[in-house]
Amino acid sequence: MTKIQCLVVDDERLALEVMEANIERVPFLHLAQLCATPMQALDFLSRNSVDVLFLDIEMPGLNGLQFLQTLKNPPLVILTTAYPQFAVDAFELNVVDYLLKPIPFNRFLAAVQKVQAQWSETRLRKDGPNEAKPLDGHIFIKSGSKTVRIDLQEILFIEGKKEYIMIHTRQSQITTQASLSSLMEKLPANQFVRIHRSFIIALAKIESIERNRVLIDKTEIPIGEFYREDLLKRIS
Template sequence: MLKCMIVDDEPLSIKLLENHISKISFLELANTFSNPMEALMSLKTNPVDLIFLDIQMPQLNGIQFMQLLQNQALVIIISAYQEYAIEGFEHNVVDYLLKPVAFERFYKSVEKAYNIKDYTKKIERPYDTYPSTGGYIFIKVETKMVRVELDDILFIEGLKNYVSIYTKTQRIITLQVMKQLEEVLPPNRFVRVHKSFIVALNKITSIERQEILIKERIIPIGATYAEHFNQMLPGGKVK
């Protein structure tokens, strides 16, 4: 079950979304807000799994809302303006839907959100229960699904609306977002060290001055990710 919230200043749009939500068994509507600031205040005491977010609102637009949200919930943008789509996906939104939203398109979007949340539940277990080697994932590349061995991955880089996976032998480009990959990779072997980078711990050559060296590539350690990286790093902390 996904507990969800609507943040939109258009009553007709809210009514349509409420109707769509009522038809889907795995969605539970917790609240609706026309004021984004009130929505943010509500989330402090009543968290949700998924937010349907309008992009153009008074006081606070959707992009600013997501910056303040800080990944506390999955977000599906609902907008009448297509030109904000790329900026939306840079904030790792699940999907970007254009108003008025048809039910079939809406269902595909929330199903994607449900699958992402399901992955999150799967990885919430002790790190020592994950195998330290082996395993694979499938990555969508254009029209086909490509198998990628986990042992071959060096690091992953997010660039605007696509992701590059660097392996021992190749670079694989996919439209899958960083958050999705972070949630399906074993957390005892892969760590997000920057907004744009996930690294394989056993492929790190050296660490110096908040920078990681993997082969010839220097990868920065972001300030917000440093503490968790230090906790995951065998043998000590980065100075």
């Protein structure tokens, strides 16, 4: 799964640590860099690209709003501040969200889900209609002493166990010593979705969704509360 690349700019060390911890909790985010000053961020952006910028406002020298106005092609922006009075100015700069410190995790999650929706729409426009083609690829998985080819269209769902994962198809169950996160990176993001800390499913194989479970090939698979909103967006 391609992850959203995040840059955090804040002059408070504790605030940086909180944002780092929050980003690590969200499966579709990846922390690209922490910066303590806007100038450090400018230097990083001159050599790297990111998808979303978490930006504090009140910083010595150059504040966050001034810094944002210097960027010719800014990424998606979420402002983080202890001062509500900047909200009007912030939204005039087309920021995605405005988070007031201390930031509760549920509020952080709501903001990054907005980012995910906008980021996904942008990628879809860039990739064009071919992104939604039926599965015709495959992956190779090491299972015991063998390396097994698995056609993507055969996968129903993938289940994470304590020390291994199990790939379920209609014909067989293949086990391999890997993590769900590492396998998710090999799968097309438009065809597979993680719906629980222990399950990845093939969207095309969903038979029905009821309350907190998905039915695939007569198997009931739980939907984790953390993953529910992403699943509903993907099928809408």
